[in-house]
Amino acid sequence: VVDNEQIRQEIKQLLKQKNAVLVAHYYTDDAIQELAEETGGVIADSLEMARFGANHEAQTLVVAGVKFMGETAKILSPEKTILMPTLEATCSLDIGCPIDEFSAFCDQHPDRTVVVYANTSAAVKARADWVVTSSIALDVVNHLVDQGEKIIWAPDQHLGGYIQRETGADMILWDGACIVHEEFKAKGILDLKAIYPDAAVLVHPESPESVVEVADVVGSTSQLLKASKSMPNSTYIVATDRGIFYKMKQASPDKRFVEAPTAGSGANCRSCAHCPWMALNSLELLRNSLRDTSGQIEVSDVLREKALIPLQRMLNFNK
Numbered sequence: 001v002v003d004n005e006q007i008r009q010e011i012k013q014l015l016k017q018k019n020a021v022l023v024a025h026y027y028t029d030d031a032i033q034e035l036a037e038e039t040g041g042v043i044a045d046s047l048e049m050a051r052f053g054a055n056h057e058a059q060t061l062v063v064a065g066v067k068f069m070g071e072t073a074k075i076l077s078p079e080k081t082i083l084m085p086t087l088e089a090t091c092s093l094d095i096g097c098p099i100d101e102f103s104a105f106c107d108q109h110p111d112r113t114v115v116v117y118a119n120t121s122a123a124v125k126a127r128a129d130w131v132v133t134s135s136i137a138l139d140v141v142n143h144l145v146d147q148g149e150k151i152i153w154a155p156d157q158h159l160g161g162y163i164q165r166e167t168g169a170d171m172i173l174w175d176g177a178c179i180v181h182e183e184f185k186a187k188g189i190l191d192l193k194a195i196y197p198d199a200a201v202l203v204h205p206e207s208p209e210s211v212v213e214v215a216d217v218v219g220s221t222s223q224l225l226k227a228s229k230s231m232p233n234s235t236y237i238v239a240t241d242r243g244i245f246y247k248m249k250q251a252s253p254d255k256r257f258v259e260a261p262t263a264g265s266g267a268n269c270r271s272c273a274h275c276p277w278m279a280l281n282s283l284e285l286l287r288n289s290l291r292d293t294s295g296q297i298e299v300s301d302v303l304r305e306k307a308l309i310p311l312q313r314m315l316n317f318n319k
């Protein structure tokens with residue numbers, strides 16, 4: 001039997017002993033988010049995770065999220081030790097955009113500015129002109145449109161399509177998707193609205209266009225969290241990973257938060273409103289990585305130096 005309280009105490013001690021800080025994504029399980037909060041770490045989206053990790057004085061960052069987030073931390077802070085509870089936690093967007101194919105694709109369109117989502121490997125970032133996250137993508141692409149740039153966008157086709165519609169940018173899209181967000185269904189959301197007529201619909205733009213169309217607010221995780229605090233509605237239908245409910249409920253304990261339906265909602269659903277890779281971040285694996293200094297992220301110097309350029313461009317944008 002695993003004693004969670006004991007593991008929690010061990011993690012707290014190890015964080016102190018090793019001068020380490022816990023950087024957790026909104027999509028990790030509540031137990032991980034709670035610990036990040038209790039120990040002076042952060043719960044954030046990938047942009048804020050990158051900023052927090054780079055600015056923090058701790059020598060070791062424990063990144064609870066998926067692999068690209070650990071790689072981003074290492075690229076920004078090569079002098080720090082970057083640990084992850086498991087190196088198995090990846091992302092369907094990262095998997096769906098292998099560097100060789102992507103590089104060949106870029107080579108076919110040498111006149112285009114290459115903009116990649118943060119959910120990519122260090123190698124793909126190294127091939128890019130810009131890295132963006134969902135919270136900054138619209139601003140960056142609007143800026144590129146003002147500069148008269150034509151764009152290659154990778155890997156999320158739904159987020160790319162949303163940005164294209166919003167900005168009118170000339171964009172060629174890679175055909176990747178997030179296995180969690182692509183499952184949300186507009187019909188199910190409208191059925192739920194019939195039950196909760198005053199509900200506001202909050203949608204992450206990694207969802208398909210039909211789902212974005214029924215949204216009251218479209219935004220990144222941090223933008224949806226903000227909307228859930230400031231809007232007057234008492235009920236929210238949320239089309240993003242349910243991990244975000246931890247912070248939404250904490251900020252608004254009297255509001256009701258309902259998971260947006262997916263085609264496979266119910267039994268045997270692997271990725272319905274919860275990322276299976278984020279879910280790999282358990283207390284036990286987190287404890288082990290700190291205790292054994294296992295799950296270390298390494299990025300080669302060559303890749304790191306190249307990937308740093310578009311990443312730093314993002315962090316310097318609109319600072």
Ligand code: CIZ
Pocket residue numbers: 044045046047118119133134135178206220221
């Ligand atoms: O879906 C993801 O992995 C997101 C929203 C990452 C992020 O930017 O925080």
Ligand code: SF4
Pocket residue numbers: 027066090091092093119178179180181206241275276277278
């Ligand atoms: Fe990737 Fe989707 Fe999981 Fe985010 S939620 S890490 S985009 S698979």
